[in-house]
Amino acid sequence: MHTATIFIELGGIVLALGVLGALALRAGISPIPLYLLAGLAFGKGGILPLATSEDFVAVGAELGVVLLLLTLGLEYNADELVASLRGNARGGLVDLVLNAAPGAVVALLLGWGPVAAVAMAGVTYATSSGITAKVLSDLGWIGNRETPVVLSLLVFEDLTMAMYLPILTAILAGVSLAGGAVTVAIALGAVSVVLVAALRFGRFIEAFVASPNSEVLLLKVVGLALAVAGVAQQLQVSAAVGAFLVGIALSGELAHEARALLMPLRDLFAAVFFVFFGLQTDPGSILPMAGIAAVLAVVSMVTKLATGAYAARRAGVARAGQARAGIALIPRGEFNIVIAGLAVAAGAHPDLGPLAAGYVLILAAFGPLAARLVQPLITLVARRA
Amino acid sequence: MEIEQTALPGIGLKHEFTTQSGRRIAVVSHRTGRRDVVVYDRHDPDRACETVKLNDEEADALAELLGAPRIVQRLNDLHREVEGLVSVQLPIGEGSPYAGRPMGQARARTRTGASIVAVVRAGQVHASPSPDFGLAAGDVVVVVGSPESTAAVADILVRG
Numbered sequence: 001m002h003t004a005t006i007f008i009e010l011g012g013i014v015l016a017l018g019v020l021g022a023l024a025l026r027a028g029i030s031p032i033p034l035y036l037l038a039g040l041a042f043g044k045g046g047i048l049p050l051a052t053s054e055d056f057v058a059v060g061a062e063l064g065v066v067l068l069l070l071t072l073g074l075e076y077n078a079d080e081l082v083a084s085l086r087g088n089a090r091g092g093l094v095d096l097v098l099n100a101a102p103g104a105v106v107a108l109l110l111g112w113g114p115v116a117a118v119a120m121a122g123v124t125y126a127t128s129s130g131i132t133a134k135v136l137s138d139l140g141w142i143g144n145r146e147t148p149v150v151l152s153l154l155v156f157e158d159l160t161m162a163m164y165l166p167i168l169t170a171i172l173a174g175v176s177l178a179g180g181a182v183t184v185a186i187a188l189g190a191v192s193v194v195l196v197a198a199l200r201f202g203r204f205i206e207a208f209v210a211s212p213n214s215e216v217l218l219l220k221v222v223g224l225a226l227a228v229a230g231v232a233q234q235l236q237v238s239a240a241v242g243a244f245l246v247g248i249a250l251s252g253e254l255a256h257e258a259r260a261l262l263m264p265l266r267d268l269f270a271a272v273f274f275v276f277f278g279l280q281t282d283p284g285s286i287l288p289m290a291g292i293a294a295v296l297a298v299v300s301m302v303t304k305l306a307t308g309a310y311a312a313r314r315a316g317v318a319r320a321g322q323a324r325a326g327i328a329l330i331p332r333g334e335f336n337i338v339i340a341g342l343a344v345a346a347g348a349h350p351d352l353g354p355l356a357a358g359y360v361l362i363l364a365a366f367g368p369l370a371a372r373l374v375q376p377l378i379t380l381v382a383r384r385a
Numbered sequence: 386m387e388i389e390q391t392a393l394p395g396i397g398l399k400h401e402f403t404t405q406s407g408r409r410i411a412v413v414s415h416r417t418g419r420r421d422v423v424v425y426d427r428h429d430p431d432r433a434c435e436t437v438k439l440n441d442e443e444a445d446a447l448a449e450l451l452g453a454p455r456i457v458q459r460l461n462d463l464h465r466e467v468e469g470l471v472s473v474q475l476p477i478g479e480g481s482p483y484a485g486r487p488m489g490q491a492r493a494r495t496r497t498g499a500s501i502v503a504v505v506r507a508g509q510v511h512a513s514p515s516p517d518f519g520l521a522a523g524d525v526v527v528v529v530g531s532p533e534s535t536a537a538v539a540d541i542l543v544r545g
Contacts, residue, residue: 146431148392
C-alpha cells in the first residue's frame with residue numbers, strides 16, 4: 001500500500017517535471033527555474049504538499065548532486081584543467097573576487113554571520129556551466145572568439161568549487177576555530193591527494209573501469225563515484241567533490257562513453273534535486289526575500305558582465321565579444337543550489353534557502369533570455385561601429 | 386596560410402584561418418564527432434554569423450568533396466617534381482572490358498609496372514583502391530608510372 005502511494009506521488013512529480021521541461025523547451029529557457037517552482041508547489045506551504053515520498057526524494061536529490069558533479073568532471077580532462085589554471089588565473093581571480101563579494105556582503109549586511117556569508121559567496125560566485133554551455137550552443141556562439149575565454153572561466157570556477165566545497169562543508173559543520181582549521185586542512189589535503197592521483201594515475205583507474213560492455217561500464221562508474229563520494233563525505237570533504245574528482249580522473253574515449261550513459265540518469269536525478277530544494281523551501285518565505293534577491297541578481301549581472309569584459313579584453317576580443325562573454329556568464333543554476341542546499345541542511349540561516357531560491361530563479365530564467373534578446377542588439381552596435 | 390588552433394575546454398578544438406579575400410572561417414571539432422563549419426561576421430570578426438552543424442558522415446562527405454580535386458592536383462604536382470614519373474587520368478569507356486569487373490583482374494601493375502593509385506567516380510576520389518574494387522563505365526582511373534608503362538595501362542583498359 002505504502003509503495004503504491006510513493007509510486008503515485010513520484011510518478012506525479014516526474015511527470016509534472018516532464019511537462020514543465022517541454023514548456024521550457026518551447027519557451028527557449030532553462031527548465032531549472034520551473035523545477036524549483038514545482039518543488040515549491042509540492043512542498044510544505046505549497047499548493048499540493050506531498051508527504052510519503054519525501055525520504056525517497058531526499059536520497060534521489062543526493063544522488064542528483066553526485067551525478068551532476070560526476071558528469072561535470074567527465075567533461076574535463078586533467079590537462080585542460082592545468083592549462084586553464086595557467087592561462088586564465090588572472091581572469092579567474094577577478095571572477096572570484098567580483099562575484100563572490102556581493103553574496104558575502106549581503107549576508108553580512110543582513111547580519112547572518114560569517115558562516116552564511118561564505119555560503120552566500122558561493123551562491124553568487126559560480127556560473128551555471130550547464131546553462132551557459134547550452135546558451136553558447138543554442139545561439140551558435142561556440143565558434144565565437146570570446147567562447148574559449150568563457151569556457152576557461154567555467155573550468156576555473158569548477159576547480160575553485162572543488163576547493164571551496166570542502167572548506168564550506170567544514171565550516172558548516174560548525175566546529176571550533178582550531179578544530180575547523182584541522183578539518184579544512186584534512187579536507188584540502190584529501191582533495192589534493194585525489195587530484196594528484198587523478199593526474200598521475202588516471203590511466204590505472206581508467207584501465208579498471210574500462211569495459212566494452214556499456215552495462216558493466218555504467219555500473220563501474222556509478223559504483224566508483226558513489227563509493228568515493230561516500231568516503232569523501234566521511235572525511236568532511238563533501239560527496240559532491242568526491243564525485244567530481246572521479247569524473248576528472250576518467251578521460252578520453254572512456255569519459256565520453258560514460259557521459260553518454262550517465263546523461264539520462266543525471267537528468268532524472270538532477271531534476272529531483274531541484275524539486276527537493278524547492279520542497280524544503282516554504283514559498284511564503286521567498287516573498288520577503290524577493291526584493292533582496294532581485295537586487296542581488298542585478299548586482300550579480302553587472303559583476304559578471306564586468307568579469308566577462310575583462311577576461312575577453314585580455315584575450316584581444318572587441319567590444320561586442322566582451323559583452324557576449326559577460327552575458328554568457330550570467331546564468332546561475334545547479335551549483336548555486338547545491339551550495340545553498342548544503343548550507344540549509346547544516347542549518348546556516350533560515351532565510352538563506354529562500355534568498356538563494358529567489359536569486360537562482362531570476363538568473364537561471366533571465367540569463368539565457370538576456371543572451372537571446374541582446375544578441376541582435378550587440379550585432380547591430382558592432383555593425384555601426 | 387596560417388591555421389590557428391584553440392582548445393575549447395569541455396567541447397573540443399577549433400581551427401580557424403582567414404581567406405585571401407579576408408573572410409575568417411573555422412571548423413569546431415566536437416569530441417562527440419560533430420563538426421561545425423563556422424563563418425565569421427565581416428563587421429564583428431569575433432562573432433560566428435553562420436554555423437553549420439555536421440554529423441560524422443556529413444563532415445566526411447564534405448571533406449572528401451573539398452579534398453577530391455586536391456588529390457588529383459597533388460598527383461600532378463608530384464609528377465612534375467619527379468623526373469620520368471607521370472600520372473595520367475584514364476577514363477573507363479562503355480566498351481572497356483573491365484567496366485563492371487574488379488580492378489585486380491586487369492593485373493595492371495604486374496603487366497606494366499605502373500600503379501593505379503585512385504579511382505575518381507562521380508566527383509569522389511577513392512584513393513588506393515584494393516584489387517577487388519569494382520570498376521564501372523564512367524570512372525576515371527588515376528595511374529602513376531613511367532610514360533611507357535602508363536600508356537600500356539591505357540591500352541589494357543581499352544583492349545584488355
